[in-house]
Amino acid sequence: MNIFFLLAPFSVLLALIGLGAFWWTVRNGQYEDPDGDAARILIDDPQDAPLPRV
Amino acid sequence: MAVTYDAAPDYSAFLKSDKDGGATLDLLVKGARCAACLSKIETAVGAMPGVERARLNLTSGKFTVTFADRTGDPARVMSILERLGYPSAPYDPGLATAAHDKEGRRLALALGVAAFGAGNAMMFSVPLWAGLFGQELGPSTRTMMQVLSGLIGAPCALYAGMPFFESAWRSLRVGRANMDVPISLGVLLTLGISFVETLLHGRDTYFDAAVSLLFLLLIGRWMDHKLRSRARSAAADLLAMQAPSATVLDAAGAQHRKPLSEVAVGDLILVRPGERIPVDAHVESGRSELDNALLTGETRPIAVRPGQVCRAGGLNLWGTLTLQALARSDDSAVAAIARLVDAGAQSKSLYVRLADRAAAIYVPVVHSAAALTFVLGWALGLGPREALLRAVAVLIITCPCALGLAVPAVQITASARLFRKGVLVKSGAALERLAEITHVVFDKTGVLTLGRPTLVDPVPAAIALAAPLARASAHPLARALADEDPGETLAQDVVETPGQGVEGVIGGRRARLGRAAFVGVAEPSADESEFWFAFEGDTKIRFAFHDAIRPDARAAIEDLKARGLTVEILSGDHAGPVAAVARELGVDQWRAGLTPFEKSEAVEALSLAGQKVLMVGDGLNDAAALSKAHAAMAPGTALDASQNAADLVFSGEALGAVVTAFDVARTARRRALENFGFSALYNLIAAPAAMLGLINPFLAALAMSGSSLAVTLNALRMNRAGR
Numbered sequence A: 001m002n003i004f005f006l007l008a009p010f011s012v013l014l015a016l017i018g019l020g021a022f023w024w025t026v027r028n029g030q031y032e033d034p035d036g037d038a039a040r041i042l043i044d045d046p047q048d049a050p051l052p053r054v
Numbered sequence B: 001m002a003v004t005y006d007a008a009p010d011y012s013a014f015l016k017s018d019k020d021g022g023a024t025l026d027l028l029v030k031g032a033r034c035a036a037c038l039s040k041i042e043t044a045v046g047a048m049p050g051v052e053r054a055r056l057n058l059t060s061g062k063f064t065v066t067f068a069d070r071t072g073d074p075a076r077v078m079s080i081l082e083r084l085g086y087p088s089a090p091y092d093p094g095l096a097t098a099a100h101d102k103e104g105r106r107l108a109l110a111l112g113v114a115a116f117g118a119g120n121a122m123m124f125s126v127p128l129w130a131g132l133f134g135q136e137l138g139p140s141t142r143t144m145m146q147v148l149s150g151l152i153g154a155p156c157a158l159y160a161g162m163p164f165f166e167s168a169w170r171s172l173r174v175g176r177a178n179m180d181v182p183i184s185l186g187v188l189l190t191l192g193i194s195f196v197e198t199l200l201h202g203r204d205t206y207f208d209a210a211v212s213l214l215f216l217l218l219i220g221r222w223m224d225h226k227l228r229s230r231a232r233s234a235a236a237d238l239l240a241m242q243a244p245s246a247t248v249l250d251a252a253g254a255q256h257r258k259p260l261s262e263v264a265v266g267d268l269i270l271v272r273p274g275e276r277i278p279v280d281a282h283v284e285s286g287r288s289e290l291d292n293a294l295l296t297g298e299t300r301p302i303a304v305r306p307g308q309v310c311r312a313g314g315l316n317l318w319g320t321l322t323l324q325a326l327a328r329s330d331d332s333a334v335a336a337i338a339r340l341v342d343a344g345a346q347s348k349s350l351y352v353r354l355a356d357r358a359a360a361i362y363v364p365v366v367h368s369a370a371a372l373t374f375v376l377g378w379a380l381g382l383g384p385r386e387a388l389l390r391a392v393a394v395l396i397i398t399c400p401c402a403l404g405l406a407v408p409a410v411q412i413t414a415s416a417r418l419f420r421k422g423v424l425v426k427s428g429a430a431l432e433r434l435a436e437i438t439h440v441v442f443d444k445t446g447v448l449t450l451g452r453p454t455l456v457d458p459v460p461a462a463i464a465l466a467a468p469l470a471r472a473s474a475h476p477l478a479r480a481l482a483d484e485d486p487g488e489t490l491a492q493d494v495v496e497t498p499g500q501g502v503e504g505v506i507g508g509r510r511a512r513l514g515r516a517a518f519v520g521v522a523e524p525s526a527d528e529s530e531f532w533f534a535f536e537g538d539t540k541i542r543f544a545f546h547d548a549i550r551p552d553a554r555a556a557i558e559d560l561k562a563r564g565l566t567v568e569i570l571s572g573d574h575a576g577p578v579a580a581v582a583r584e585l586g587v588d589q590w591r592a593g594l595t596p597f598e599k600s601e602a603v604e605a606l607s608l609a610g611q612k613v614l615m616v617g618d619g620l621n622d623a624a625a626l627s628k629a630h631a632a633m634a635p636g637t638a639l640d641a642s643q644n645a646a647d648l649v650f651s652g653e654a655l656g657a658v659v660t661a662f663d664v665a666r667t668a669r670r671r672a673l674e675n676f677g678f679s680a681l682y683n684l685i686a687a688p689a690a691m692l693g694l695i696n697p698f699l700a701a702l703a704m705s706g707s708s709l710a711v712t713l714n715a716l717r718m719n720r721a722g723r
Helices: A002-027 A034-040 B035-046 B074-084 B093-099 B102-132 B139-173 B180-199 B207-241 B333-348 B354-379 B384-397 B401-420 B428-434 B444-448 B460-470 B476-483 B553-562 B575-585 B596-608 B620-628 B640-645 B656-691 B697-720
Strands: B023-029 B051-057 B062-067 B088-090 B245-249 B255-259 B268-271 B281-285 B288-291 B302-304 B321-325 B423-425 B439-442 B449-455 B492-497 B501-506 B509-514 B530-535 B541-549 B566-570 B589-591 B613-616 B631-635 B648-650
Touching: A002 B102, A034 B035, B023 B074, B035 B051, B035 B062, B035 B074, B062 B074, B074 B088, B102 B139, B102 B207, B102 B697, B139 B180, B139 B207, B180 B207, B180 B354, B180 B384, B207 B384, B207 B401, B207 B428, B207 B697, B354 B384, B354 B401, B354 B656, B384 B656, B384 B697, B401 B423, B401 B428, B401 B656, B401 B697, B423 B428, B423 B656, B428 B631, B428 B656, B439 B444, B439 B596, B444 B449, B444 B575, B449 B476, B460 B476, B460 B501, B460 B509, B460 B530, B460 B541, B476 B530, B476 B541, B541 B575, B553 B566, B553 B575, B553 B656, B566 B575, B566 B596, B575 B589, B596 B613, B596 B620, B613 B620, B613 B656, B620 B631, B620 B640, B631 B640, B631 B656, B648 B656, B656 B697
Parallel strands: B439 B566, B439 B613, B566 B589, B613 B631, B631 B648
Antiparallel strands: B023 B062, B023 B088, B051 B062, B245 B255, B245 B268, B268 B321, B281 B321, B288 B302, B423 B648, B449 B541, B492 B501, B501 B509, B509 B530, B530 B541
8 A cells, every 4th residue: 555655646746747848838839830830840950940939 | 912012111110119129020921831931931031131030820821020129121021022922911010919819828728737637536536436336445545535536636627617617707797697607516516515525534526527527628618719719810811911001102202001090181192003992082193993893893994093082992903093092091981881890790799609509498407407406305305415415416417518519529520621622610600600591692793703804705816916915914804815815925015004005016016905995996885894906007806805604603503592592692783794694593583783781781681581691792892791691601802801701701713612611511500409419318317317316426427428429429420511
């Protein structure tokens, strides 16, 4: 049973990290331009088109 | 629309100042679709001096350019885009900021939190469910699982439920109950009861059910929002393209590009060929012909010369005109139509959507059932706690997943399907209204016909003679003539006389193309739908033009009639051409020579007579009627104001899009009704079971996700609808 008290909080913690990452992507505007992002990976020289914070 | 910026008008009124001393320009760029376009545009504009950053949003077509200081030149950016082959228009700085999608972000965050909560609360619920089936689970372990499930589930449910709670509260304050009232009540009661049960070491807690219910509902809510925001941004784009811009000349003769709202009475305005007249004005200098087809439905170009008055909305065909403004934009003839459109849009917003109509029946029934369960349970000897638990079980099990999820799922599948067929649906409500129509009203010019002149009885030999001269002119009749010929030779020394014709040298011989009088026909007719051509001193050749009917118009009208709909034509054009089109298409009911106001009155009269009218129109003269009609469609070639007033916009030549849209809308309605039927059936079984206390947390979770899955799968069957 002791292992439960270690694993349960740990799994919740992992999920919280995932939620935090999702939160960050939304706040960061990463879903604003799905078509553009799909096209941008095809363009060379990424240093010419730096990713700005939207 | 080819607009040149050679004289570089001043666009600085469209710059938005930033806090740090820079300035931002928002442009709508048309035609950029691929990675190559993206990098071409960003590299070219980014390399301009003074440009700090240039970023194009490929999804919305919005191009944001940030300048290092406030002296940035929007006209240069636009001329670079023009040279690259992408027409652009500046967004009004006031409108651009409102477009930011805050609501979408909030729903996405709520969805993420609900997904996290559902998954993790479920983790602690699985042992609880196992305990229900007689597996070993001591009371203290059970309480611990319940506490953990509640610690995760309750805060998540409270956060994810906010969109529903707020909407329910708004609706309750005005004394109505929408779908969010039973949802909010169900979720809050469930959380409260589960909390009390946990404290009392009871058996049934529903934390996981509450949060996973919200997760499923938020999916539906988010889809609905996506559909509406795509339509809204399409509408905003139209507003931008309508370009609040007029070229105003100052005392020194310099050109300034100004938002339409800043044009004052008495201002001198420059209108180039291909541009629209921005406000009611009289002609100061220059001669040209105006195409008023979108304004009045009349197909013939109207000649204008100094001293004459021209109405806002007319398209300048070939000469550059200098006008003096007679009215502000708000007082122009167009604005009166815009006000009618607004009034129509308001009456449309009173439409009660399918899901809300279902809610009006559903809410009282379910809530009385829950109340009855509590009262009867207590009266028949259950403890108050047990009676309340059963009442809450009724609320949870009947929570309207089908209504919250299935209708948006049907509508987003339907509109995605129509989108692939070239029809843009502006809202889910538009689809519901389209499915109800009984009567179809068509405008003639630009809807049943192509809205541009086509040569009657083309004779290739004659066309080949005139084509070199026709190619040198921008006049629509000359363009139509040039389109008929595959050659590429151009006439030499071409001189164009606005309102008359073109003169030039073909193969060493002088020739003229244009109006009868210009070419020197002995008995000039006043017919403006014909062009004459002659070599100097040679035989004169006549070219007659008419507005050709869309190739599949007849088939489309027959299809509509086969579906039991009645068809009518309302046109602003003269009786002759309208009668001819009506006869050719087999339409018995038609009216000609209508003003925009008469058109909208005619549509209103039809609605009062009990008809549900679908209006298909493209002109400014249709905009008011479009907004008055039960449902409205406009072709992609329509004037922006009409596209704004319409619920659906179809691209391409084929009128069959109207039939397809109607079919898909009807199928969508059928799927939605099937889903309602399914959830009614499900509730008929589940609600009595909950009243009898047969439902436990495991069954509740299973039934809820099962029914959601079933209605969603049914919605996806949409994909086969329509031709």
